[in-house]
Amino acid sequence: MSEKTEVIDKKDIVIRFSGDSGDGMQLTGQQFSDAAALFGNGVSTFPDYPAEIRAPQGTVGGVSGFQVHIGNDPIKTPGDFADVLVAMNPAALKANLRWAKKGATIIVNLDAFTDKNIEKAGYKENPLEDVVLQDYNVVPVKITTLTEEALKDSGLDQKSIVKCKNMFALGMIYWMFDRTVDHTRDFINQKFAKKPEIASANVKVLECGFNYASNVHALAVHFNVAPAQIEKGRYRTITGNKATAWGFLAAAEKANLPLFCGSYPITPATDILQELALRRDLGVKTYQAEDEIAGICTSIGASYVGNLAITTTSGPGLALKSEAAGLAVMAELPLVIVDVQRGGPSTGLPTKTEQSDLLQALYGRNGESPMPVVAASTPGNCFDYAFWAAKIAVEHMTPVVLLTDGFLGNGAQPWKIPSLKDYPSITPRVAKEGDDYKPYARDPETLARMWALPGTKGLEHRIGGLEKVNVTGEISYVPENHQIMTDLRDAKVAKIADCIPQQEIFGNQDGGDVLVVGWGGTYGHLYSVVRELREEGHDVSLAHFNFINPLPKNTNEVLGKFKKIVVCELNLGQFAQYLRAKFPHYTYYQYNKVAGLPFTVVELKEKITELLGK
Amino acid sequence: MAEQYTPKDFKSNQEIRWCPGCGDHGIINSVQKAMAELGYPRESWAVISGIGCSSRFPYYMNTYGFHTIHGRAAAIASGAKSANPKLNILQVSGDGDALAIGGNHFIHAIRRNIDITTLVFNNEIYGLTKGQYSPTTKLGTKTKTSPYGTIETPFNPGELVIGAQGKFFARTLDMNINLSAEVIEAGVRHKGTAVVEILQNCVIFADGAHAAITDKEMKEERQLILRHGEPMVFGKNKDKGIMFDMKAGKLKVVEIGKDGITLDDIMVHDAHSVNPSIHWMLVHMKAPEYPVALGVIRDVEGTTYNDALEAQIEDVKAKSPIRCVEDLLNSGDVWEVK
Numbered sequence: 007m008s009e010k011t012e013v014i015d016k017k018d019i020v021i022r023f024s025g026d027s028g029d030g031m032q033l034t035g036q037q038f039s040d041a042a043a044l045f046g047n048g049v050s051t052f053p054d055y056p057a058e059i060r061a062p063q064g065t066v067g068g069v070s071g072f073q074v075h076i077g078n079d080p081i082k083t084p085g086d087f088a089d090v091l092v093a094m095n096p097a098a099l100k101a102n103l104r105w106a107k108k109g110a111t112i113i114v115n116l117d118a119f120t121d122k123n124i125e126k127a128g129y130k131e132n133p134l135e136d137v138v139l140q141d142y143n144v145v146p147v148k149i150t151t152l153t154e155e156a157l158k159d160s161g162l163d164q165k166s167i168v169k170c171k172n173m174f175a176l177g178m179i180y181w182m183f184d185r186t187v188d189h190t191r192d193f194i195n196q197k198f199a200k201k202p203e204i205a206s207a208n209v210k211v212l213e214c215g216f217n218y219a220s221n222v223h224a225l226a227v228h229f230n231v232a233p234a235q236i237e238k239g240r241y242r243t244i245t246g247n248k249a250t251a252w253g254f255l256a257a258a259e260k261a262n263l264p265l266f267c268g269s270y271p272i273t274p275a276t277d278i279l280q281e282l283a284l285r286r287d288l289g290v291k292t293y294q295a296e297d298e299i300a301g302i303c304t305s306i307g308a309s310y311v312g313n314l315a316i317t318t319t320s321g322p323g324l325a326l327k328s329e330a331a332g333l334a335v336m337a338e339l340p341l342v343i344v345d346v347q348r349g350g351p352s353t354g355l356p357t358k359t360e361q362s363d364l365l366q367a368l369y370g371r372n373g374e375s376p377m378p379v380v381a382a383s384t385p386g387n388c389f390d391y392a393f394w395a396a397k398i399a400v401e402h403m404t405p406v407v408l409l410t411d412g413f414l415g416n417g418a419q420p421w422k423i424p425s426l427k428d429y430p431s432i433t434p435r436v437a438k439e440g441d442d443y444k445p446y447a448r449d450p451e452t453l454a455r456m457w458a459l460p461g462t463k464g465l466e467h468r469i470g471g472l473e474k475v476n477v478t479g480e481i482s483y484v485p486e487n488h489q490i491m492t493d494l495r496d497a498k499v500a501k502i503a504d505c506i507p508q509q510e511i512f513g514n515q516d517g518g519d520v521l522v523v524g525w526g527g528t529y530g531h532l533y534s535v536v537r538e539l540r541e542e543g544h545d546v547s548l549a550h551f552n553f554i555n556p557l558p559k560n561t562n563e564v565l566g567k568f569k570k571i572v573v574c575e576l577n578l579g580q581f582a583q584y585l586r587a588k589f590p591h592y593t594y595y596q597y598n599k600v601a602g603l604p605f606t607v608v609e610l611k612e613k614i615t616e617l618l619g620k
Numbered sequence: 621m622a623e624q625y626t627p628k629d630f631k632s633n634q635e636i637r638w639c640p641g642c643g644d645h646g647i648i649n650s651v652q653k654a655m656a657e658l659g660y661p662r663e664s665w666a667v668i669s670g671i672g673c674s675s676r677f678p679y680y681m682n683t684y685g686f687h688t689i690h691g692r693a694a695a696i697a698s699g700a701k702s703a704n705p706k707l708n709i710l711q712v713s714g715d716g717d718a719l720a721i722g723g724n725h726f727i728h729a730i731r732r733n734i735d736i737t738t739l740v741f742n743n744e745i746y747g748l749t750k751g752q753y754s755p756t757t758k759l760g761t762k763t764k765t766s767p768y769g770t771i772e773t774p775f776n777p778g779e780l781v782i783g784a785q786g787k788f789f790a791r792t793l794d795m796n797i798n799l800s801a802e803v804i805e806a807g808v809r810h811k812g813t814a815v816v817e818i819l820q821n822c823v824i825f826a827d828g829a830h831a832a833i834t835d836k837e838m839k840e841e842r843q844l845i846l847r848h849g850e851p852m853v854f855g856k857n858k859d860k861g862i863m864f865d866m867k868a869g870k871l872k873v874v875e876i877g878k879d880g881i882t883l884d885d886i887m888v889h890d891a892h893s894v895n896p897s898i899h900w901m902l903v904h905m906k907a908p909e910y911p912v913a914l915g916v917i918r919d920v921e922g923t924t925y926n927d928a929l930e931a932q933i934e935d936v937k938a939k940s941p942i943r944c945v946e947d948l949l950n951s952g953d954v955w956e957v958k
Contacts, residue, residue, distance in 0.1 A: 307699025
């Protein structure tokens with residue numbers, strides 16, 4: 007190993023890679039995060055990229071970032087601010103400086119700081135010569151030149167050579183964290199197995215970056231982040247979208263039903279469809295439909311004939327699906343609609359995260375159209391809540407909305423590989439040949455009807471979007487019947503509360519001063535801030551909800567134990583409004599943010615501390 | 621295999637609520653006749669409809685049935701067939717349901733060649749909403765939403781089918797039960813999306829929309845019933861036929877026995893021709909210059925989406941080491957924390 011400058015032991019550290027959207031920053035960040043996970047660190051990641059695939063080079067709008075938070079305990083958030091920032095050009099520096107801590111190490115590609123690029127980024131002067139950077143440890147490196155130098159005899163064309171420069175930066179970072187390049191070397195060799203010249207060029211540049219960092223002593227600090235004390239077992243890195251897809255695979259296997267996913271590509275949900283499209287080996291039928299409506303409708307067709315059917319989308323797509331979702335409510339067919347929320351309204355901020363589809367999920371259909379809503383809260387538990395959503399759909403004969411968001415969907419974490427033995431059974435309510443079948447006869451406990459699959463002899467029947475007579479399923483416009491059916495559909499969803507876990511409290515089980523309430527993708531940040539405040543001796547607890555409709559049965563009791571309730575969410579207060587309607591006897595403080603970004607622990611701490619003082 | 625059924629076996633216990641004199645009554649008789657003749661198990665049928673007068677169809681059928689939402693029957697039927705390819709799916713839509721609100725799903729089902737049979741009841745009007753023009757209403761027709769006449773060119777469903785690379789298209793008349801049953805049966809037997817356009821009369825809002833073809837006096841002169849391998853002959857005395865005018869590059873009506881034209885000069889219908897040019901010309905024929913083509917106009921083999929999907933699954937299964945979800949969870953980059 008090289009002689010070291012200064013070694014600092016850190017509990018955790020945040021690194022942000024940034025560059026043009028074609029610079030390979032997502033891959034670079036993912037590589038570092040995978041290597042850290044393999045090393046045993048707790049890891050959480052946050053890709054922050056523009057909607058444009060190749061936005062104009064060198065502009066702030068085209069900057070793609072990837073933030074990695076590693077630590078010696080299970081890391082819950084990708085971190086607020088970076089200790090190390092890699093900026094491959096002036097625009098990346100401009101866009102990301104606000105995310106760097108004061109005193110952060112900033113590695114810049116000096117070659118990219120040309121007059122033209124500086125101007126493109128919107129700087130008047132070269133920022134490297136400006137006072138704005140005097141509070142940081144700026145490490146200018148001629149990354150492009152050094153990459154070209156390393157590959158001058160490679161025989162590759164200039165474009166291919168320059169493409170390798172991200173590996174130089176990654177090599178430097180590996181040195182900086184006292185990690186080997188082994189993981190990425192193996193990755194490159196595997197990825198470019200058919201293009202050995204590209205593989206060897208990338209590996210060479212990676213190693214050159216590592217050696218350069220060790221030789222020049224330009225990096226004054228060398229960080230050591232010890233492995234985390236985490237639960238024993240087998241692990242892998244997983245993103246929320248992949249976990250969602252896999253959770254449905256697990257549910258289908260448990261339920262012994264074929265899995266069907268009718269869907270239409272939409273950011274940031276597309277990965278789920280892509281992931282499932284790979285799984286023909288497990289018999290999965292993915293159907294890339296002609297539009298969002300056909301996505302849900304093909305899934306309704308598949309559900310009608312007995313598949314575990316899901317459809318995946320994001321906010322605008324959920325809006326398009328709403329009429330068909332109502333059909334599934336009326337026909338009482340199982341279906342899971344996944345909404346990977348993004349910034350809205352309309353096209354909004356396609357690649358940014360938000361929690362603003364909650365009310366749409368709950369109420370965004372015509373008529374009295376109750377639908378269970380479940381929300382995942384970590385990338386890993388997208389697996390569990392996809393499973394839960396499927397279980398509820400199939401056992402209660404209802405469409406279910408599963409809410410995740412761009413932050414969870416694209417974020418990654420080390421994930422302890424579960425055993426399916428530990429998951430509950432899923433029992434589809436399939437009617438059998440010879441049954442005295444009535445389409446709308448209901449289970450007295452759950453009020454769910456039976457599922458009679460076309461092809462089953464003797465159970466021929468008709469369903470549809472028109473109101474039906476309870477039990478027989480014939481068309482009915484009788485006023486009293488409509489009231490009965492409306493009440494039954496509502497009660498059926500409400501009764502799901504009997505089958506879901508109680509709401510847990512992190513903190514004081516007996517109640518106390520402040521209860522922080524959250525739901526969905528903000529869990530990591532809320533948990534981190536509550537933990538910090540508790541460590542500092544404050545009486546703060548957290549109730550983070552995954553079951554939104556129906557709410558867990560003890561919700562009222564949980565809320566009632568605390569003097570103050572503050573609902574924190576990435577919208578203008580949709581969950582707060584929902585709780586106010588359900589439990590109007592409490593006062594709800596709110597902390598809301600709608601910036602297309604996750605919370606920061608810092609801002610949450612400030613707000614909650616303020617509330618503690620009130 | 622084939623069971624013995626009569627049309628009655630396919631009638632449900634529900635009272636039919638279409639208007640007296642509506643063409644739909646004839647169509648349901650044709651469908652039930654075709655189903656009885658096909659002899660497929662009753663439980664293997666799923667009738668899937670959208671919204672509109674015609675879409676009430678499933679309630680009157682003693683099969684599995686799903687009355688869905690406006691325009692989306694083709695998508696729901698596509699999902700049902702892909703999910704369970706053993707089923708026989710009959711999709712029922714009107715001209716508005718299939719070609720206006722559901723136009724996108726219609727063309728994409730055809731493009732994918734999903735093995736469903738789609739009946740388009742074409743009455744050139746919106747009936748259930750009481751008389752607004754549809755995408756097949758003839759130019760200039762006065763309706764409640766076109767009090768001064770429409771200013772839109774209508775779709776010809778057959779042109780859309782061929783334009784979407786359709787492999788099967790037939791046209792029939794609501795009142796011609798034998799012909800309708802025959803072409804519906806052919807459509808069901810065809811492997812792939814089979815579209816049957818049924819010229820249907822709405823007695824209330826567009827009575828006589830197809831009168832030029834169905835008029836008792838004129839019908840034999842205005843209807844050309846096509847059968848594969850047979851010459852394109854029509855007329856009360858079977859003395860008229862279709863020839864291809866080489867100079868003009870189009871079809872022409874000729875009289876047999878006149879100008880030295882014999883039956884041998886008449887074009888023979890080739891429904892199996894992969895090249896759709898002649899089919900397109902046949903679909904396009906309009907009175908009074910031409911008779912209207914009825915029967916199976918196009919019937920070409922092709923790979924269905926559902927067969928390709930099953931084949932791909934078998935193929936990937938045979939090659940993949942992943943047999944269950946736990947195999948997948950433990951595949952790739954995994955590590956042990958001890």
